[in-house]
Amino acid sequence: MNAADLGLPVAVPSTALFTDRYELTMVQAALRAGTAGRRSVFEVFSRRLPEGRRYGVVAGTGRVLDAVENFRFDPGVLEFLADRGIVDAPTLDWLSGYRFRGDIFGYPEGEVYFPGSPIMRVEGTFAECVLLETVILSILNHDSAVAAAASRMAVAAGGRPLIEMGARRTHELAAVAAARAAYVGGFATTSDLAAGFRYNIPTVGTSAHAFTLLHDSERDAFRAQVDSLGGGTTLLVDTYDVTEAVRMAVEIAGPELGAVRIDSGDLLLLAHRVRQQLDDLGAHKTKIVVTSDLDEYAIASLAAAPVDAYGVGTQLVTGSGHPTCSMVYKLVARADTAEPGAPLRPVAKKSMGGKMSMGGRKWAARRTDADGVAEAEVVGTGPVPEELAGRQLLVELVRGGEVVAREPLDAARDRHTAARGALPLSATQLSKGEPVLPTEYL
Incomplete structure (x- = not known):
């Protein structure tokens, strides 16, 4: 049993300041420009795996849900923002009532991922979604890096138990x-x-x-x-x-x-x-x-x-050796107005230097061969091909601001074992190599 199971009080601090200052200043400017309420879609993905790694592991999803649920600007936080002059009075007033009321979809915790996989998709107004960028990336980058290392160690251990003992490090x-x-x-x-x-x-x-x-x-x-x-x-x-x-x-x-x-x-x-x-x-x-x-x-x-x-x-x-997964959180679609039901259009960064992204609200599926072994990560923005409809990877995590996907940690642990086991055998090689699955875009 944990503290909640025992009926003990569990401190739930606000996560609102686990963010970068520019998230709030963007909101201030967007509120003044009248664009803060435009419906937007952000996606978390990694352009590449850490060098030599053959697959990534999604971890921290449950902690993300906790962080989103506790992202509140309480009086102490608002006082700090006001005293430091970080945002203006209208923005403070808006933040005082902040609650994420959008939707979040993502790969379920424990699933494997590859370059370009839309690991998490956050939908809502620009202002409510952009505020979550830093805390989501902080959790997913750290936890997924540790889980990937743990997965490789579990493979190397060949079924022998592993004890985590890194607290002092x-x-x-x-x-x-x-x-x-x-x-x-x-x-x-x-x-x-x-x-x-x-x-x-x-x-x-x-x-x-x-x-x-x-x-x-x-x-x-x-x-x-x-x-x-x-x-x-x-x-x-x-x-x-x-x-x-x-x-x-x-x-x-x-x-x-x-x-x-x-x-x-x-x-x-x-x-x-x-x-x-x-x-x-x-x-x-x-x-x-x-x-x-x-x-x-x-x-x-x-x-x-x-x-x-x-x-x-x-x-x-x-x-x-790879303490982060280099995941990013990018705006991939947005409406032209703040009107309810305004259509979305794809947007994407086009700069050079390997930081380009693909616009559009994406789905992902994993194609398998006749033996049920994974052979490709398929990512698309249009209709899902009929043969992949039952193999989609993103699941609903938050609906209208309410968490809908709580699960025991053992479920994520078991899911990872199954997901890793469905990859080609070369996924378990410890030698450096390319991702074991190619990412195909439709």
């Missing part, structure tokens, strides 16, 4: 978001209690080297931990001598010792030696957990080792 709030994204990408547990509390992610953890160093001997430390947590605990065995620590761990906890953790040294060599030693001591069911600056490549290198679980920190929460 990033901002304290980013740590919670990273744990959530990692869970969507395939991690089983987190060490971060705030993530467990907020998102009901299973938490794990026992002791660090400091606990061993606190005691007069390693034996005293192991005894204290076993007495407190039971024989099924995980003992950290690389503070001094690994071989002696493993022998002592089994002696104290018995052959039913839950696990030993190795956090340094040649993990491949040590894992084999420790497994042999555990078996010789009769601790056949004792598991081996390895940590120590792992990434997907290090995990893959341990595929043949007798390792039962991996703990990953720094490389996970930093996207394993």
